Amino acid sequence: xxxxxxxxxxxxxxxxRPDRFDxxxxxxxxxxxxxxxxxxxxxxxxxxxxxxxxxxxxxxxAFVRVNAADTPWHADDLRMLxxxxxxxxxxxxxxxxxxxxxLQALPGRRAIALLESVAGYQELAWLAAVPGLERIAFGxxxxxxxxxxxxxxxxxxxxxxxxxxxxxxxxLAPPIDSVSLGFTDAEALLAEARRSRALGxxxxxxIHPAQLAAVHAxxxxxxxxxxxxxxxxxxxxxxGGAATAVDGKMVDKPVVExxxxxxxxxAAAAL
Numbered sequence: 001x002x003x004x005x006x007x008x009x010x011x012x013x014x015x016x017r018p019d020r021f022d023x024x025x026x027x028x029x030x031x032x033x034x035x036x037x038x039x040x041x042x043x044x045x046x047x048x049x050x051x052x053x054x055x056x057x058x059x060x061x062a063f064v065r066v067n068a069a070d071t072p073w074h075a076d077d078l079r080m081l082x083x084x085x086x087x088x089x090x091x092x093x094x095x096x097x098x099x100x101x102x103l104q105a106l107p108g109r110r111a112i113a114l115l116e117s118v119a120g121y122q123e124l125a126w127l128a129a130v131p132g133l134e135r136i137a138f139g140x141x142x143x144x145x146x147x148x149x150x151x152x153x154x155x156x157x158x159x160x161x162x163x164x165x166x167x168x169x170x171x172l173a174p175p176i177d178s179v180s181l182g183f184t185d186a187e188a189l190l191a192e193a194r195r196s197r198a199l200g201x202x203x204x205x206x207i208h209p210a211q212l213a214a215v216h217a218x219x220x221x222x223x224x225x226x227x228x229x230x231x232x233x234x235x236x237x238x239x240g241g242a243a244t245a246v247d248g249k250m251v252d253k254p255v256v257e258x259x260x261x262x263x264x265x266x267a268a269a270a271l
Contacts, residue, residue, distance in 0.1 A: 007031040008203040008219040009212050010063065010112075010137070010176060014039035015048030021055050025062070027209040028216075032062040036077055037092050045073050049080050056084035063088040063112060069098040078105050092139065093117050096126035103132040110134050112176070115163065116142035124162060128170035136167055137205060140178035151178070157199070164200035174202025183208040193218030221262045229259035 011029035013020050015036045024032055034055070040048045045067070052064060064087050066077035081087055088110030091102050099113050113120075113127055116139025120127060128136060138160060140151040149155050160177070167175045177196035180189050193204050193215050204215045221229070228247070235246045236256050243252045 006202075007176075009206050009215045010203060011206045011209065011212065012039065012065070012179070015052045015064075016040050016044040018051040018055060021051075021060075024209065025060065028212050029206065029209070030203070031088075033065050033090055033205075034062050035065045036073070037065050037067050049073075049077060053080045053084065056087050059086060061086050061088075063090050063110065065090040065092060065114070066102075068093040069101070078102065081106055081109075088112070088134075090114055090137070093120065093142075094127060094136075095120045096123050096130055099127060099130045099133060103130065107132070112137050114139045116140075116146075118143075118146055121159065121162075124166045125169070128166045128172055133170075133172060135173045135175055135202075136163055137176035138163055138178045138201075141181070160196075160199050160201070168200070174200060176203045176205055177201040179205040179207050180211065181207070183210045186210075186214045189214040190218050221265050225262050229262040232256060232259040233263070 007030040009029045010031045010033050011024055011027060012033045012035050013024045015034050016039075021032075021034070034052045036045065036048050036052065056062065056064075064077070064081055064084075066081065066089060067073040069091070070093070081089055082105065089102060089106055090112040091099055092114045094113035094115055095117075099111070103109070103111055109132075111133050112135050113130070113133055114137045115121060115124065115127065121143070127133075140156060143149075143159070144151045144156070163175050167173070177193075177199075180192055182188065189211055196204055197219050203219060206212060206215060232246050232251050232255060235244045236251055236259075238244070243250060245251060
């Protein structure tokens, strides 16, 4: 499933809170992630799996973050998903072997590998090459907790860059950056998501509907970017396809291709 996707926002919803499922589905998030893992206490795992199965049985579409492969709930999560053919799967603590096993159990599903451990990072190239994988998402909260590297400033930029490069090398859709724990400061979230986009990520995990507008705005071309792209294409056409210049900078084929991609997307809405 190595085709590009345009999901920029993936909204988590606790699996034991069915009262939130429909609201989340109507929130404007590009994709919904029903969570059976971190958001659900051990005593609530069975209830969460039952609630998610019932919601999916009506033919609704969502990803399901299953419990990690080394937990006692993992196998039952996969059995539940086998009966929900429209559901995608997100595997936490992903590594190549466990991701491959999940896709063997659920062939043809949309699948996201949540990279959040040193073990997973050490075999990033093998993880990205797992047949059927669609995208990699970065779980920086768990990664920071394991490594002691705070997700602040540029501390994890090297890790993020490798995720982007290995995804590109494997032909995956652009990866998804980690959640932001705050959801009341839209400007801060916008700046953080724009930085993710600048690094090559194609979307961001969200934990609250209030985060969606900033994420969508950050990952969409601005009006200024689209105006620049229009000037580039006009100049390139006027030059007959030869190298030319726009705003004092050279325009050649790679620049033209970027301009075409920008114009193919809707401009960012104002926050």
